[in-house]
Amino acid sequence: xxxxxxxxxxxGRHVVAAIDSERELFRSRLGExxxxxxxxxxxxxxxxxxSMQDRTTFAAEEILADPDVEIVVELLGGFEPARSLIEAALxxxxxxxxxxxxxxxxxxxxxxxxxxxxxxxxxxxxxxxxIPIIRSLQESLAGNRLQAIYGIVNGTxxxxxxxxxxxxxxxxxxxxEATRLGYAEAEPSDDLDALDAVxxxxxxxxxxxxxxxxxxxxxxEGIRNITEVDIAEARSLGGVIKLIAxxxxxxxxxxxGVSPTLIPLGHPLADVQGAQNAIYVRGEPxxxxxxxxxxxxxxxxxSAVIGDIIDAARSxxxxxxxxxxxxxxxxxxxxxxxxxxYYLRLRLRDEPDALALVxxxxxxxxxxxxxxxxxxxxxxxxxxxxxxGPTRRAQLEEARLALRRSPAVLAEESLxxxxxxxx
Amino acid sequence: xxxxxxxxxxxGRHVVAAIDSERELFRSRLGExxxxxxxxxxxxxxxxxxSMQDRTTFAAEEILADPDVEIVVELLGGFEPARSLIEAALxxxxxxxxxxxxxxxxxxxxxxxxxxxxxxxxxxxxxxxxIPIIRSLQESLAGNRLQAIYGIVNGTxxxxxxxxxxxxxxxxxxxxEATRLGYAEAEPSDDLDALDAVxxxxxxxxxxxxxxxxxxxxxxEGIRNITEVDIAEARSLGGVIKLIAxxxxxxxxxxxGVSPTLIPLGHPLADVQGAQNAIYVRGEPxxxxxxxxxxxxxxxxxSAVIGDIIDAARSxxxxxxxxxxxxxxxxxxxxxxxxxxYYLRLRLRDEPDALALVxxxxxxxxxxxxxxxxxxxxxxxxxxxxxxGPTRRAQLEEARLALRRSPAVLAEESLxxxxxxxx
Numbered sequence: 142x143x144x145x146x147x148x149x150x151x152x153g154r155h156v157v158a159a160i161d162s163e164r165e166l167f168r169s170r171l172g173e174x175x176x177x178x179x180x181x182x183x184x185x186x187x188x189x190x191x192s193m194q195d196r197t198t199f200a201a202e203e204i205l206a207d208p209d210v211e212i213v214v215e216l217l218g219g220f221e222p223a224r225s226l227i228e229a230a231l232x233x234x235x236x237x238x239x240x241x242x243x244x245x246x247x248x249x250x251x252x253x254x255x256x257x258x259x260x261x262x263x264x265x266x267x268x269x270x271x272i273p274i275i276r277s278l279q280e281s282l283a284g285n286r287l288q289a290i291y292g293i294v295n296g297t298x299x300x301x302x303x304x305x306x307x308x309x310x311x312x313x314x315x316x317x318e319a320t321r322l323g324y325a326e327a328e329p330s331d332d333l334d335a336l337d338a339v340x341x342x343x344x345x346x347x348x349x350x351x352x353x354x355x356x357x358x359x360x361x362e363g364i365r366n367i368t369e370v371d372i373a374e375a376r377s378l379g380g381v382i383k384l385i386a387x388x389x390x391x392x393x394x395x396x397x398g399v400s401p402t403l404i405p406l407g408h409p410l411a412d413v414q415g416a417q418n419a420i421y422v423r424g425e426p427x428x429x430x431x432x433x434x435x436x437x438x439x440x441x442x443x444s445a446v447i448g449d450i451i452d453a454a455r456s457x458x459x460x461x462x463x464x465x466x467x468x469x470x471x472x473x474x475x476x477x478x479x480x481x482x483y484y485l486r487l488r489l490r491d492e493p494d495a496l497a498l499v500x501x502x503x504x505x506x507x508x509x510x511x512x513x514x515x516x517x518x519x520x521x522x523x524x525x526x527x528x529x530g531p532t533r534r535a536q537l538e539e540a541r542l543a544l545r546r547s548p549a550v551l552a553e554e555s556l557x558x559x560x561x562x563x564x
Numbered sequence: 565x566x567x568x569x570x571x572x573x574x575x576g577r578h579v580v581a582a583i584d585s586e587r588e589l590f591r592s593r594l595g596e597x598x599x600x601x602x603x604x605x606x607x608x609x610x611x612x613x614x615s616m617q618d619r620t621t622f623a624a625e626e627i628l629a630d631p632d633v634e635i636v637v638e639l640l641g642g643f644e645p646a647r648s649l650i651e652a653a654l655x656x657x658x659x660x661x662x663x664x665x666x667x668x669x670x671x672x673x674x675x676x677x678x679x680x681x682x683x684x685x686x687x688x689x690x691x692x693x694x695i696p697i698i699r700s701l702q703e704s705l706a707g708n709r710l711q712a713i714y715g716i717v718n719g720t721x722x723x724x725x726x727x728x729x730x731x732x733x734x735x736x737x738x739x740x741e742a743t744r745l746g747y748a749e750a751e752p753s754d755d756l757d758a759l760d761a762v763x764x765x766x767x768x769x770x771x772x773x774x775x776x777x778x779x780x781x782x783x784x785e786g787i788r789n790i791t792e793v794d795i796a797e798a799r800s801l802g803g804v805i806k807l808i809a810x811x812x813x814x815x816x817x818x819x820x821g822v823s824p825t826l827i828p829l830g831h832p833l834a835d836v837q838g839a840q841n842a843i844y845v846r847g848e849p850x851x852x853x854x855x856x857x858x859x860x861x862x863x864x865x866x867s868a869v870i871g872d873i874i875d876a877a878r879s880x881x882x883x884x885x886x887x888x889x890x891x892x893x894x895x896x897x898x899x900x901x902x903x904x905x906y907y908l909r910l911r912l913r914d915e916p917d918a919l920a921l922v923x924x925x926x927x928x929x930x931x932x933x934x935x936x937x938x939x940x941x942x943x944x945x946x947x948x949x950x951x952x953g954p955t956r957r958a959q960l961e962e963a964r965l966a967l968r969r970s971p972a973v974l975a976e977e978s979l980x981x982x983x984x985x986x987x
Contacts, residue, residue, distance in 0.1 A: 155849060159707065169774060170706050172888070265704060271850040273696070273704030281688060281696030283593050284582065284870025351592055409856070426578060426863030427694040433832075433854040440849030447707025459883040465595070 142173055142454050145204045147181040147226060148216035149193065152240060152266075155443035156214060157193055160450075171454055179204050181217075205229050212453050214446060215239040224248050231256040236453040240266035240442055246340035246356045249347070253466040261456050262466075263449035268341045269294050269418040271441035272434045273448070278348040278422075279464050287349045287424035289389045294341040296416035296437040297332035298364050298384040300324045302401075303414045305372045306381055312367060324416050334363035335384065335399040342386035342399060345420070349388065350395055352471025360398040360476060367401055371555050374486060374526040377514060380405045382557065383413070387476075394474040403484045403528075403559040477534025482511060482560040484528050487544065488551040491523045498549035499525070506540035508532045522551055528559050565596055565877050568627045570604040570649060571639035572616065575663060575689075578866035579637060580616055583873075594877055602627050604640075628652050635876050637869060638662040647671050654679040659876040663689035663865055669763035669779045672770070676889040684879050685889075686872035691764045692717050692841040694864035695857045696871070701771040701845075702887050710772045710847035712812045717764040719839035719860040720755035721787050721807040723747045725824075726837045728795045729804055735790060747839050757786035758807065758822040765809035765822060768843070772811065773818055775894025783821040783899060790824055794978050797909060797949040800937060803828045805980065806836070810899075817897040826907045826951075826982040900957025905934060905983040907951050910967065911974040914946045921972035922948070929963035931955045945974055951982045 144160075146153050157177050160167065167175050181204060182189075182197045189197070201222070204210055213230040215237060217223045224244045230237050234257035239245065244252070245264045253262050265275045269292070278287075293299050297319060304315040316333075319325035331337045339361045343354040364384055375382045385402040388395060404411050409431050413419040418436025423429050435441035489495040496515070503510055509530035515523060529537065544550045567583075569576050580600050583590065590598050604627060605612075605620045612620070624645070627633055636653040638660060640646045647667045653660050657680035662668065667675070668687045676685050688698045692715070701710075716722050720742060727738040739756075742748035754760045762784045766777040787807055798805045808825040811818060827834050832854050836842040841859025846852050858864035912918040919938070926933055932953035938946060952960065967973045 159849065163707075163709070166709065167707070272853065273700040276699065276704050277696040280875050281699050281871040282867065283874045284586075284590070285867050286586070286589065424867075426582065427867035428858045428864055430695065430857035431855070433856075435851045435853075441851055444708050444847075444850035445704065448704040451706045452703050455887065456882075459879075464878065 142175050142211055142457070143178040143209045144175060144212040144214060144450060145179040145181065145207070145210045146177055146214045146216060147201070147204070148218065149180055149182050149189065149197070150216065150218070151439035152442045152446065153180070153216040154193070155439040156216070156446050159443060159447055161192065167451065171451055173454070175450065175454060179207065179210060201226055205233055210235060211457055212236045212238060212450060214450060215241055216446070217241070220244060220247065224252070227252055227262070228255050231260050231262060233257070234260050236261040236263070236457060238263045238446055238449040238453055240264070240446055242267040242337070242340040242344060246343045249344070250353050250466045250468045254468070259457060259460050261453050263453055265449050266442045266445035268344050269420060269432070270434070270436040270438065271444040272418055272420065272432045272436065273445070274345065274420050274432055275348065277432070278345065282422070282424065282427060285424035285427050287390065287422065289423045290342070290345055290349055290387070290420065291410060292342065292345070292386045292418070292420040293383055293410055293413050294386050294418055294420065294436060295332055295335070295338045295384060296418060297325045297329060298338075299413065299418070300416045302364060302367065302382060302384065305367070305369055306376070309369055309373070311369050312365065333365055335361040338384060338386045338399040342388055342397060346388035346395060346397055347467055347471065350390055350471060351467045352395070352469050353467050354395070354397060354471050354473070358473050360400070362400040364401055366555070368555070371486065371557065374514065374516065375403050375484070377516070378403070378484070378512060378526070378528060381411050383410060385410070391474060391479065393478065394472040396474050396476050396479065398476045401557050403557055475534070480531035480533050481558055482529050482531060483537055484526065484555065484557045484559040485553060486524060486526045486555040487553055489523045489525060489549055490551055491521050492549065495523065495549040496525065498547050499544065502543035502547055503529070503540045506536055506543060508536055508540045524554070565598050565634055565880070566601040566632045567598060567635040567637055567873060568602040568604065568630070568633045569600055569637045569639060570624070570627070571641065572603055572605050572612065572620070573639060573641070574862035575865045575869065576603070576639040577616070578862040579639070579869050582866060582870055584615065590874065594874055596877070598873065598877060601633060602630065624649055628656055633658060634880055635659045635661060635873060637873060638664055639869070640664070643667060643670065647675070650675055650685070651678050654683050654685060656680070657683050659684040659686070659880060661686045661869055661872040661876055663687070663869055665690040665760070665763040665767060669766045672767070673776050673889045673891045677891070682880060682883050684876050686876055688872050689865045689868035691767050692843060692855070693857070693859040693861065694867040695841055695843065695855045695859065696868070697768065697843050697855055698771065700855070701768065705845070705847065705850060708847035708850050710813065710845065712846045713765070713768055713772055713810070713843065714833060715765065715768070715809045715841070715843040716806055716833055716836050717809050717841055717843065717859060718755055718758070718761045718807060719841060720748045720752060721761070722836065722841070723839045725787060725790070725805060725807065728790070728792055729799070732792055732796070734792050735788065756788055758784040761807060761809045761822040765811055765820060769811035769818060769820055770890055770894065773813055773894060774890045775818070775892050776890050777818070777820060777894050777896070781896050783823070785823040787824055789978070791978070794909065794980065797937065797939065798826050798907070800939070801826070801907070801935060801949070801951060804834050806833060808833070814897060814902065816901065817895040819897050819899050819902065821899045824980050826980055898957070903954035903956050904981055905952050905954060906960055907949065907978065907980045907982040908976060909947060909949045909978040910976055912946045912948060912972055913974055914944050915972065918946065918972040919948065921970050922967065925966035925970055926952070926963050929959055929966060931959055931963045947977070
C-alpha cells in the first residue's frame, strides 16, 4: 500500500524513517507492505537524507492525482494549505491521517462530509501526542454517557509550571529554559495563551459529548500572569497550579474552558510533571479513567500517526471505518454559571483593619472564604492569599467590585480558579 | 441490529439494562438501533426483571440458529461451554464480544481462525475491565516496537495488598474484608494464586509482541505468603509490595511472569490503590504510557463490552475489522536469566557473628547487598531484611543454599522480587 507524506519536519522524518526501517513489523501486523512513495516538501534546497530526497516533490497536485497513493499523511501544520489538501485528498477517495489539531478543531466535520465512501479521516496524533485518547473516545468508551474530561494537554505550559514549582523559577526563566530545551517554540503564543489547549479540548469534547464545539467560543486563559509567588502560595495551600483544559456535561449544556487552576496535591493530575500530558475521563458506567504519556515531540506523535496509518490501511481493505464525526453544534454554558472556588491574591494597605474590610466585602457579596493566608509584609503593604468557598462568577464579580472600591485594597494581583470541578 | 447475550450475571444485567435504556445514545453514535433480542440463562427459576425474563431462553442452539442475531455477547465465564458457543457463533458468521479471559488466553487464535469473513472476535473487557488497553495495543500502538508492559491487572489482590499497607491488616483479615465487600469471590484461588493475572498478561503480551503465549508456561506466584511484616519492611526500604504482571521483550525472547514485587514509592504503579488497575507500557517510538482505571466490576466491564458491541456493529456494516490475532507461539525466557534485585527476610540465631556469616554467604555466591535492616529481636532470634544488588537467579540460589546450610540462619521467611525491571 502506497502512502504520501505531506511535510517533512520532525514528525514527518520520524514517520518516514519508521516506515522505511520497519517493513517486516508492518507486514506482520498488517499482512501487506506499506511504502512511502511520495513526500511533499516546501523548500527544495533543504538538506535531507538522500533516500528521502529522492521521493520529494513540490507539487501537491501530483500526489493527489496519483491513483496508487491510497493514504495521505498531512504533517504540514497550520490551517492552510493543510485544510485544502486534506479536503482534496478525501474527495479523491484517499484516506487521510493528520496530526493537525487546528484543521480538525475548525473544520473536522466539514471535511468528514467531503470524504468519498471508504476514505477515512484519522487524527489520533492531533491531541495529546502518543496517548490513545481519540480512539478510546470514539470506540472503547462509545457506550458511555461521559460526564467530564479534565486534561493537561499542553506540554510546553506544563513544563514551565513544573519548573516554576520545582525550581522556584520565574515565568520568564522557565520559559527561557523551555525554549532552550526545545519544549517551547520560538513563537510560543499558541501554547502560552492556551489556544493550543483550546483546540485539543474542543476536539475531545466534540467526540465525547456528541456535538461539534466552536473553538472561538471556548473560554481561555494562559499562564503568562502566573508568578512564582502564586506557585509558592498554592503549595502553602496544599496544591499546585496546572493549566487545566476542562469539558463537563451539565444539565444546562456543555462547559468548556482552559485556565490555570489550583488543584490539590493528591489529585491524579497534580503530579504530572514536565512535558507529560494526562487526561482524566469520568462517565457512566466506566467510572474514572486516567491516561498519561508523552503529549508531544517527534517520537510520540509519530507513534500515533503510524497507528492511524495502519488503521487506515486495514480499513481500506474492508471499505472504511465508518466512524462519523458529530456535525450538530454543541451548546456551551459559561463556567461561571456554576459555583467554583477561586484563589485571589490581594495587596493591602498595611493597616490593622485592612483584613476586616476585605472579609466584609466578601461577606456582603455572599462569598464565603475557605482559607486566608497573610504571608508577607512589604514596606507599608501586606499581601494576602485567599481561597473562596463555592461561588458563582457573578457573585465573585460583585465582591471584586467592592474590593476595588475599598480603601484597604491596593491591588488584586492574582485570580485563579481554585477547584477543577463545579462544587 | 439484534444481539444475543449469553449469561445474565452482574455484567450481563448491566449490559442489557444499558442497551435497553440508552437507545437514543446508541442510535446517534451508530446510525442504527441495537436491540438485545435473546438472553441465554442457565437457571430458569432465578428472579429477574420481567423485561429481561421475557427474552430468556435455555437453548443456545436457538440463538445460534437465529439468522437475525448478528452479534453474540458471551458473558458466561469459565472455559466450557463458553468456548464452544463462541466457536459456533463465529462459524455461523456472527460477531462475538466476550469478557472471557480464560477462553481468549487459551483459545483465542484457534477461535479467530474459525470465524467466517466479516465475523469479529472482540475482547476488550477480558483484560483490565474498562481500561481500553486491548484496542490501544491492537490499533493505536500497532506501529511501535514495544519493550515492556508492567501491570496491576488483578483488583482483588491489589485491594488486599492496599489494605495490608494502609491499615496494617494481616493477609487473612484483608481477604476477609475483600470478600465481605465483594472484591473477592467465595473461591478466590484464581486471583490469590495469580492465575487470573497470568491470563491477562498473556493476552496483552500476545498482542504487544506478536506471538501467542502459552499460559501454562508463564511463571506465577500469588500473594498468600505476603505478611504484614513484609509490607512494613518494604515501607522502611522506601517501597510497596504490589502483584506485578510483567512482559518484557529481551534479546533472548519474551520474559513473562506474575509475582509480588517490591517497587519504589514514586513509581507510577506504586500509588495504585484498592481495586484499581493500571498498566504501564514502554516502546519505541512512543516512550512511556500509563493507563489507570477500574479493572473489574459490573459497570466498568460493561463499558468495555458495550464499546465492543458498538465496534462490532459498525464493523459488520463494512465487512469486518480485519485485526488478526497472532498465531505463532512466542518463545519464553525465564525471568531468572536476567539480573534482578531480590528482597529476603531471614530469621537468624541471635549471636554476634550471625550477620557476618550471612554477608559472607552472599559474598561467596557473588551476590552484593544493597541494603540490610535488622528490625526485630524475638527471644533468641533476630530478623533481618535485605535487598540484594542485581543478581541472576542461579547466583541467588547459590547464596540461598549456603544460607540454608549456615548455622547462623534459622529460616528464610520471605523472598520477593525487589525490582520490576531487569537491571
